[in-house]
Amino acid sequence: MNLTLALSKGRIFDETLPLLRAAGIEVLEDPETSRKLILATNQPQVRVVLVRATDVPTYVQYGGADLGVTGLDTLIEHGNQGLYQPLDLGIARCRVSVAVRADFDYASAVRQGARLKVATKYVAIAREFFAAKGVHVDLIKLYGSMELAPLTGLADAIVDLVSTGSTLKANQLVEVERIMDISARLVVNQAALKLKQAPIRRLIDAFRTAAVTQTR
Numbered sequence: 153m154n155l156t157l158a159l160s161k162g163r164i165f166d167e168t169l170p171l172l173r174a175a176g177i178e179v180l181e182d183p184e185t186s187r188k189l190i191l192a193t194n195q196p197q198v199r200v201v202l203v204r205a206t207d208v209p210t211y212v213q214y215g216g217a218d219l220g221v222t223g224l225d226t227l228i229e230h231g232n233q234g235l236y237q238p239l240d241l242g243i244a245r246c247r248v249s250v251a252v253r254a255d256f257d258y259a260s261a262v263r264q265g266a267r268l269k270v271a272t273k274y275v276a277i278a279r280e281f282f283a284a285k286g287v288h289v290d291l292i293k294l295y296g297s298m299e300l301a302p303l304t305g306l307a308d309a310i311v312d313l314v315s316t317g318s319t320l321k322a323n324q325l326v327e328v329e330r331i332m333d334i335s336a337r338l339v340v341n342q343a344a345l346k347l348k349q350a351p352i353r354r355l356i357d358a359f360r361t362a363a364v365t366q367t368r
Protein backbone atom coordinates (compact mmCIF):
# COMPACT_ATOMS: atom_id res chain seq x y z
CA MET A 153 0.00 0.00 0.00
CA ASN A 154 1.46 3.38 -1.03
CA LEU A 155 2.22 6.05 1.56
CA THR A 156 2.93 9.71 0.75
CA LEU A 157 4.63 11.89 3.36
CA ALA A 158 4.63 15.69 2.95
CA LEU A 159 7.69 17.55 4.22
CA SER A 160 9.05 21.07 3.72
CA LYS A 161 12.62 21.70 2.65
CA GLY A 162 15.08 22.87 5.27
CA ARG A 163 14.83 22.19 8.97
CA ILE A 164 11.67 20.06 8.87
CA PHE A 165 13.14 17.79 6.17
CA ASP A 166 16.56 17.69 7.85
CA GLU A 167 15.20 16.95 11.31
CA THR A 168 12.68 14.35 10.07
CA LEU A 169 15.39 12.33 8.26
CA PRO A 170 16.73 10.68 11.45
CA LEU A 171 13.16 9.71 12.44
CA LEU A 172 12.57 8.20 8.99
CA ARG A 173 15.88 6.38 9.22
CA ALA A 174 14.83 4.93 12.57
CA ALA A 175 11.70 3.65 10.82
CA GLY A 176 13.93 2.00 8.20
CA ILE A 177 13.16 4.62 5.54
CA GLU A 178 16.02 6.27 3.59
CA VAL A 179 15.17 9.13 1.24
CA LEU A 180 17.08 8.51 -1.99
CA GLU A 181 17.49 12.12 -3.13
CA ASP A 182 18.75 15.33 -1.55
CA PRO A 183 16.24 18.20 -1.96
CA GLU A 184 19.08 20.74 -1.78
CA THR A 185 20.64 19.40 -4.97
CA SER A 186 17.68 17.88 -6.80
CA ARG A 187 14.83 19.89 -8.37
CA LYS A 188 12.44 16.98 -7.94
CA LEU A 189 9.37 17.49 -5.80
CA ILE A 190 8.60 13.79 -5.38
CA LEU A 191 11.40 11.87 -3.73
CA ALA A 192 11.65 8.11 -3.75
CA THR A 193 12.76 6.15 -0.70
CA ASN A 194 14.38 2.77 -0.23
CA GLN A 195 10.86 1.45 0.40
CA PRO A 196 9.06 1.34 -2.96
CA GLN A 197 5.68 1.99 -1.33
CA VAL A 198 6.82 5.13 0.57
CA ARG A 199 7.48 8.50 -1.10
CA VAL A 200 8.15 12.00 0.16
CA VAL A 201 6.59 15.10 -1.44
CA LEU A 202 8.19 18.50 -0.89
CA VAL A 203 5.80 21.40 -0.26
CA ARG A 204 5.99 24.86 1.34
CA ALA A 205 5.94 24.60 5.14
CA THR A 206 2.59 26.41 5.29
CA ASP A 207 1.11 24.02 2.71
CA VAL A 208 1.83 20.78 4.62
CA PRO A 209 -1.48 20.80 6.58
CA THR A 210 -3.41 21.56 3.37
CA TYR A 211 -1.83 18.63 1.49
CA VAL A 212 -2.62 16.27 4.33
CA GLN A 213 -6.13 17.59 4.96
CA TYR A 214 -7.21 17.08 1.34
CA GLY A 215 -5.35 13.80 0.82
CA GLY A 216 -2.53 15.08 -1.44
CA ALA A 217 -0.39 13.34 1.16
CA ASP A 218 -1.30 10.70 3.73
CA LEU A 219 0.92 12.16 6.42
CA GLY A 220 3.03 15.25 7.00
CA VAL A 221 5.35 16.96 9.43
CA THR A 222 4.47 20.53 10.38
CA GLY A 223 5.24 23.06 13.11
CA LEU A 224 2.56 23.56 15.77
CA ASP A 225 2.58 27.25 14.76
CA THR A 226 1.59 26.37 11.19
CA LEU A 227 -0.95 23.84 12.40
CA ILE A 228 -2.70 26.34 14.67
CA GLU A 229 -2.86 28.92 11.89
CA HIS A 230 -4.27 26.35 9.47
CA GLY A 231 -6.81 24.94 11.93
CA ASN A 232 -6.90 21.20 12.49
CA GLN A 233 -9.98 20.25 10.47
CA GLY A 234 -9.61 16.77 8.99
CA LEU A 235 -6.21 16.21 10.55
CA TYR A 236 -5.33 13.52 13.05
CA GLN A 237 -2.38 14.56 15.23
CA PRO A 238 -0.95 11.47 16.85
CA LEU A 239 2.50 12.70 17.76
CA ASP A 240 4.67 15.55 19.00
CA LEU A 241 7.97 14.76 17.26
CA GLY A 242 9.98 17.06 19.52
CA ILE A 243 11.95 18.47 16.55
CA ALA A 244 12.20 22.04 15.18
CA ARG A 245 11.75 23.39 18.67
CA CYS A 246 11.27 27.13 19.09
CA ARG A 247 8.70 29.48 20.62
CA VAL A 248 6.24 32.13 19.47
CA SER A 249 6.97 35.44 21.16
CA VAL A 250 6.12 39.12 21.12
CA ALA A 251 9.08 41.39 20.32
CA VAL A 252 9.47 45.15 20.12
CA ARG A 253 12.20 47.70 19.48
CA ALA A 254 14.51 48.01 22.46
CA ASP A 255 13.34 51.64 22.90
CA PHE A 256 9.61 50.84 22.85
CA ASP A 257 7.95 50.80 26.28
CA TYR A 258 5.71 47.76 25.78
CA ALA A 259 4.72 47.43 29.45
CA SER A 260 3.38 51.01 29.58
CA ALA A 261 1.64 50.72 26.23
CA VAL A 262 -0.18 47.61 27.46
CA ARG A 263 -0.90 49.09 30.89
CA GLN A 264 -2.33 52.29 29.43
CA GLY A 265 -4.65 50.33 27.17
CA ALA A 266 -3.04 51.70 24.00
CA ARG A 267 -4.02 50.15 20.67
CA LEU A 268 -0.99 48.16 19.54
CA LYS A 269 -0.05 47.68 15.91
CA VAL A 270 1.18 44.12 15.62
CA ALA A 271 2.74 42.66 12.47
CA THR A 272 2.81 38.90 12.12
CA LYS A 273 2.49 35.82 9.97
CA TYR A 274 0.69 34.23 12.94
CA VAL A 275 -2.56 36.19 13.05
CA ALA A 276 -4.64 33.49 14.73
CA ILE A 277 -2.11 32.98 17.53
CA ALA A 278 -1.63 36.74 17.97
CA ARG A 279 -5.38 37.51 17.93
CA GLU A 280 -6.11 34.88 20.57
CA PHE A 281 -3.16 35.89 22.76
CA PHE A 282 -3.95 39.62 22.86
CA ALA A 283 -7.69 39.02 23.20
CA ALA A 284 -7.04 36.88 26.28
CA LYS A 285 -4.94 39.71 27.75
CA GLY A 286 -7.60 42.28 26.90
CA VAL A 287 -5.16 44.26 24.74
CA HIS A 288 -6.57 45.95 21.64
CA VAL A 289 -4.52 45.25 18.55
CA ASP A 290 -4.50 46.11 14.87
CA LEU A 291 -3.05 43.04 13.19
CA ILE A 292 -0.98 43.44 10.05
CA LYS A 293 -0.50 40.19 8.15
CA LEU A 294 3.01 39.62 6.81
CA TYR A 295 4.52 36.58 5.10
CA GLY A 296 8.13 36.99 6.25
CA SER A 297 10.88 39.27 7.60
CA MET A 298 8.66 40.39 10.45
CA GLU A 299 11.67 41.84 12.27
CA LEU A 300 11.64 44.71 9.79
CA ALA A 301 8.17 45.92 10.78
CA PRO A 302 9.05 47.69 14.07
CA LEU A 303 12.24 49.09 12.53
CA THR A 304 10.38 50.80 9.70
CA GLY A 305 7.39 52.07 11.70
CA LEU A 306 5.00 49.55 10.13
CA ALA A 307 4.19 48.15 13.57
CA ASP A 308 4.86 48.59 17.30
CA ALA A 309 5.38 44.90 17.89
CA ILE A 310 5.77 41.59 16.10
CA VAL A 311 4.66 38.07 16.91
CA ASP A 312 7.28 35.72 15.51
CA LEU A 313 9.26 32.56 16.09
CA VAL A 314 12.29 32.76 18.34
CA SER A 315 14.88 30.08 18.91
CA THR A 316 18.34 31.33 19.89
CA GLY A 317 17.21 34.98 19.86
CA SER A 318 19.99 35.93 17.45
CA THR A 319 17.65 37.23 14.72
CA LEU A 320 15.97 39.58 17.22
CA LYS A 321 19.33 40.68 18.59
CA ALA A 322 20.76 41.38 15.13
CA ASN A 323 17.81 43.71 14.54
CA GLN A 324 17.87 45.43 17.94
CA LEU A 325 14.59 43.88 19.00
CA VAL A 326 13.76 42.45 22.41
CA GLU A 327 11.46 39.60 23.36
CA VAL A 328 8.81 40.92 25.76
CA GLU A 329 6.41 37.96 26.02
CA ARG A 330 6.61 34.25 25.31
CA ILE A 331 3.30 33.10 23.87
CA MET A 332 3.86 29.37 23.43
CA ASP A 333 6.43 26.64 22.91
CA ILE A 334 6.52 25.11 19.46
CA SER A 335 7.68 21.78 18.06
CA ALA A 336 6.89 19.83 14.93
CA ARG A 337 3.91 17.47 14.84
CA LEU A 338 3.07 14.45 12.76
CA VAL A 339 -0.29 14.98 11.05
CA VAL A 340 -2.29 12.26 9.32
CA ASN A 341 -5.18 12.39 6.86
CA GLN A 342 -8.21 10.92 8.61
CA ALA A 343 -9.43 8.84 5.66
CA ALA A 344 -5.90 7.48 5.07
CA LEU A 345 -5.71 6.49 8.71
CA LYS A 346 -8.69 4.19 8.17
CA LEU A 347 -7.78 2.92 4.69
CA LYS A 348 -4.05 2.45 5.30
CA GLN A 349 -4.24 1.68 8.99
CA ALA A 350 -1.47 -0.94 9.27
CA PRO A 351 1.39 0.91 7.51
CA ILE A 352 0.44 4.24 9.10
CA ARG A 353 0.31 2.71 12.58
CA ARG A 354 3.71 1.11 11.99
CA LEU A 355 5.18 4.46 10.95
CA ILE A 356 3.61 6.28 13.92
CA ASP A 357 5.03 3.66 16.31
CA ALA A 358 8.52 3.86 14.78
CA PHE A 359 8.44 7.69 14.88
CA ARG A 360 7.20 7.63 18.48
CA THR A 361 10.07 5.39 19.59
CA ALA A 362 12.64 7.44 17.66
CA ALA A 363 11.23 10.78 18.88
CA VAL A 364 11.37 9.65 22.52
CA THR A 365 14.92 8.34 22.12
CA GLN A 366 16.09 11.54 20.41
CA THR A 367 14.69 13.96 22.95
CA ARG A 368 15.95 12.03 25.95
Ligand SMILES: Nc1ncnc2c1ncn2[C@@H]1O[C@H](COP(=O)(O)OP(=O)(O)OP(=O)(O)O)[C@@H](O)[C@H]1O
Nearest residue numbers: 162163204205206223224225226244245246313315
Ligand atom coordinates in the same frame (compact mmCIF):
# COMPACT_ATOMS: atom_id res chain seq x y z
N1 LIG B 1 14.73 29.17 14.19
C1 LIG B 1 13.99 28.08 14.34
N2 LIG B 1 14.37 27.12 15.19
C2 LIG B 1 13.63 25.98 15.35
N3 LIG B 1 12.47 25.76 14.68
C3 LIG B 1 12.06 26.68 13.83
C4 LIG B 1 12.78 27.89 13.61
N4 LIG B 1 12.15 28.62 12.68
C5 LIG B 1 11.05 27.90 12.33
N5 LIG B 1 10.99 26.73 13.02
C6 LIG B 1 9.93 25.70 12.91
O1 LIG B 1 10.08 25.06 11.64
C7 LIG B 1 8.91 25.25 10.85
C8 LIG B 1 9.30 25.44 9.40
O2 LIG B 1 10.08 26.61 9.29
P1 LIG B 1 10.79 27.01 7.94
O3 LIG B 1 11.65 28.18 8.27
O4 LIG B 1 11.40 25.79 7.34
O5 LIG B 1 9.58 27.40 7.00
P2 LIG B 1 9.02 28.85 6.69
O6 LIG B 1 10.02 29.54 5.83
O7 LIG B 1 8.60 29.50 7.96
O8 LIG B 1 7.69 28.46 5.89
P3 LIG B 1 7.11 29.04 4.53
O9 LIG B 1 8.09 28.65 3.48
O10 LIG B 1 5.80 28.34 4.35
O11 LIG B 1 6.99 30.52 4.76
C9 LIG B 1 8.19 26.43 11.47
O12 LIG B 1 6.79 26.36 11.22
C10 LIG B 1 8.52 26.27 12.95
O13 LIG B 1 7.63 25.34 13.55
Ligand SMILES: O=P(O)(O)OC[C@H]1O[C@H](OP(=O)(O)OP(=O)(O)O)[C@H](O)[C@@H]1O
Nearest residue numbers: 296297312313314315316317318319320
Ligand atom coordinates in the same frame (compact mmCIF):
# COMPACT_ATOMS: atom_id res chain seq x y z
O1 LIG C 1 15.95 33.07 17.32
P1 LIG C 1 16.65 32.58 16.09
O2 LIG C 1 17.52 31.38 16.38
O3 LIG C 1 17.38 33.67 15.37
O4 LIG C 1 15.52 32.00 15.10
C1 LIG C 1 14.40 32.76 14.77
C2 LIG C 1 14.27 32.91 13.29
O5 LIG C 1 14.19 31.62 12.70
C3 LIG C 1 13.17 31.64 11.72
O6 LIG C 1 13.67 32.12 10.54
P2 LIG C 1 14.56 31.19 9.59
O7 LIG C 1 15.98 31.20 10.01
O8 LIG C 1 13.95 29.83 9.45
O9 LIG C 1 14.42 31.91 8.23
P3 LIG C 1 13.04 32.04 7.42
O10 LIG C 1 12.26 33.10 8.12
O11 LIG C 1 13.52 32.43 6.08
O12 LIG C 1 12.36 30.69 7.45
C4 LIG C 1 12.15 32.63 12.29
O13 LIG C 1 11.32 33.16 11.27
C5 LIG C 1 13.00 33.66 12.97
O14 LIG C 1 13.25 34.77 12.14
